[in-house]
Amino acid sequence: MSEDWLTGPVLEQLNSGVLVVDEHLQLVYLNSFLQRHSSVQLSEVKGKSLFQVFTDVPEAWLRRKFASVLELQSPSFSSWEQRQYIIKLPHLRPVTSSSQYMAQNCTMLPLKDPAGRRYVCLLIEDATDAFVYQQHLQTTLEKLELSNRIDGLTQALNRRYWEDQLKLEVQRSQRYQQPLSLLLFDLDKFKQLNDQYGHLGGDSVLIELTARVRALLRDTDWFGRYGGEEFGIVLTNTALAGAIEVAERICLAVNSTAVTFHEQSIATSVSIGVAQLDAAGDRAHEVLIGQADIALYNAKREGRNRVVSFSEGETEFLLKAN
Amino acid sequence: MSTVFSEEQRDCLQELINVAMGLASDKLARFLNTFVHLQVPAIELVSSAQIPAQFEARYSNTEAALVSQGFLGNDGLRGEAIVLYQLDNAHRIAALLGYDTDSASELEMLTDISSILTTTFLNGLADQIDNSLSYSAPRVLSSRQTNVSQALQETAFHWELALKVDISYQLIDHSFNCDMLLLIPGEAVSNIQHILDRILEEY
Numbered sequence: 001m002s003e004d005w006l007t008g009p010v011l012e013q014l015n016s017g018v019l020v021v022d023e024h025l026q027l028v029y030l031n032s033f034l035q036r037h038s039s040v041q042l043s044e045v046k047g048k049s050l051f052q053v054f055t056d057v058p059e060a061w062l063r064r065k066f067a068s069v070l071e072l073q074s075p076s077f078s079s080w081e082q083r084q085y086i087i088k089l090p091h092l093r094p095v096t097s098s099s100q101y102m103a104q105n106c107t108m109l110p111l112k113d114p115a116g117r118r119y120v121c122l123l124i125e126d127a128t129d130a131f132v133y134q135q136h137l138q139t140t141l142e143k144l145e146l147s148n149r150i151d152g153l154t155q156a157l158n159r160r161y162w163e164d165q166l167k168l169e170v171q172r173s174q175r176y177q178q179p180l181s182l183l184l185f186d187l188d189k190f191k192q193l194n195d196q197y198g199h200l201g202g203d204s205v206l207i208e209l210t211a212r213v214r215a216l217l218r219d220t221d222w223f224g225r226y227g228g229e230e231f232g233i234v235l236t237n238t239a240l241a242g243a244i245e246v247a248e249r250i251c252l253a254v255n256s257t258a259v260t261f262h263e264q265s266i267a268t269s270v271s272i273g274v275a276q277l278d279a280a281g282d283r284a285h286e287v288l289i290g291q292a293d294i295a296l297y298n299a300k301r302e303g304r305n306r307v308v309s310f311s312e313g314e315t316e317f318l319l320k321a322n
Numbered sequence: 323m324s325t326v327f328s329e330e331q332r333d334c335l336q337e338l339i340n341v342a343m344g345l346a347s348d349k350l351a352r353f354l355n356t357f358v359h360l361q362v363p364a365i366e367l368v369s370s371a372q373i374p375a376q377f378e379a380r381y382s383n384t385e386a387a388l389v390s391q392g393f394l395g396n397d398g399l400r401g402e403a404i405v406l407y408q409l410d411n412a413h414r415i416a417a418l419l420g421y422d423t424d425s426a427s428e429l430e431m432l433t434d435i436s437s438i439l440t441t442t443f444l445n446g447l448a449d450q451i452d453n454s455l456s457y458s459a460p461r462v463l464s465s466r467q468t469n470v471s472q473a474l475q476e477t478a479f480h481w482e483l484a485l486k487v488d489i490s491y492q493l494i495d496h497s498f499n500c501d502m503l504l505l506i507p508g509e510a511v512s513n514i515q516h517i518l519d520r521i522l523e524e525y
Contacts, residue, residue: 105459
């Protein structure tokens with residue numbers, strides 16, 4: 001064929017690696033792409049064992065692959081998704097990729113020369129782009145999952161996610177017979193504060209408040225924004241006395257230091273209702289929220305900036321009053 | 323376009339497949355260093371719409387793997403080969419191939435096994451009709467969280483005709499069953515019919 005001259009130049013300029021070994025897995029050929037990427041000269045390595053030249057390839061695995069290609073005379077494949085690379089090579093995207101090495105899609109093909117001798121051709125395609133996109137997708141999905149459960153302004157959990165966690169913790173507490181308590185708290189006179197300092201002032205108080213509260217909690221507690229200026233905290237493995245103690249500390253942390261906004265000091269306080277899980281059944285979490293809410297109402301009524309815990313007697317009274 | 327094969331064409335295809343299976347089992351036996359007995363595969367031509375229903379029952383109670391590999395030859399021969407097998411079978415043959423679970427992931431074993439089965443068989447088929455095939459990398463369509471019939475439905479959707487080949491390998495100490503599906507697009511079906519007619523004329 002008169003186009004035979006094509007193969008050489010094309011092979012040399014191909015943007016993929018081409019490597020050929022004989023039946024004894026000794027190197028017969030490397031194209032420029034591979035020589036350049038691995039800083040190896042064909043003239044220096046021709047006839048040497050593949051594993052002597054590329055010392056960090058997975059030898060047992062690759063021997064098995066090559067054996068199947070030679071024996072079965074059928075191709076074999078390797079994808080970057082399962083094995084990121086076969087031969088460690090630098091890639092040409094040093095800035096945009098977090099990975100140090102080229103991700104590779106590899107094909108191992110059976111070859112025979114005119115005399116019938118058998119060879120294996122290893123084709124290495126650069127899949128770093130796909131690898132990078134996959135990683136971007138992964139981090140994006142993680143961020144999305146996070147933003148799906150937190151409140152944008154305060155970074156506390158959003159109501160939906162927080163309520164889900166409350167339900168789960170209530171079930172866990174019932175199953176393992178561990179105490180569980182709930183705090184519901186509300187920023188006192190928030191409407192007045194908004195009127196006086198504007199909504200930005202109100203927002204900055206909410207942000208500062210959440211930060212102070214979070215500093216007082218354990219990793220196992222669930223802190224969420226329940227409504228506008230209302231928050232909830234699920235205290236796992238905590239009985240009423242412990243919950244009241246935490247609530248008192250929160251009250252103090254909020255009230256003891258004013259929030260600074262545009263060089264103005266804004267004095268704030270919170271009212272907190274506390275209840276311990278007592279009810280059984282599927283709607284136990286709703287009963288618990290109801291009880292903490294009643295205690296919170298009482299804290300407001302008794303003059304704000306205080307902690308009130310729920311007790312059975314008051315329910316009756318309040319429910320009637322409502 | 324007619325996707326109906328004449329009786330002669332069908333017999334011819336069955337014969338080609340029998341021989342291809344024989345060649346494949348011979349190669350596999352040498353490679354695995356064990357005797358491979360192979361039953362004569364039953365072939366069936368079905369419209370691809372029927373495919374999910376046909377396999378749902380067999381794979382509904384077990385964890386199954388579904389691996390796809392595209393093939394492309396001369397004379398307009400092309401399609402997609404799908405190998406279906408049960409995962410506990412996969413682990414048996416993986417051990418035979420010399421895999422230990424430390425050095426290769428399950429997905430890697432699945433693709434390797436099905437690629438070996440597919441390419442040895444199809445190469446044998448291609449040899450007999452003076453064709454040669456190239457293959458795309460194998461891709462796992464589903465494993466573990468399996469809904470086999472749904473995965474099949476999504477895949478079969480693109481194809482007009484399916485050639486169902488029921489393969490059953492019997493190794494000395496192991497038995498291994500799998501199903502192979504060759505999904506073939508409409509224009510390739512008539513190309514195959516031409517190839518078959520050509521072979522029939524030569525005899």
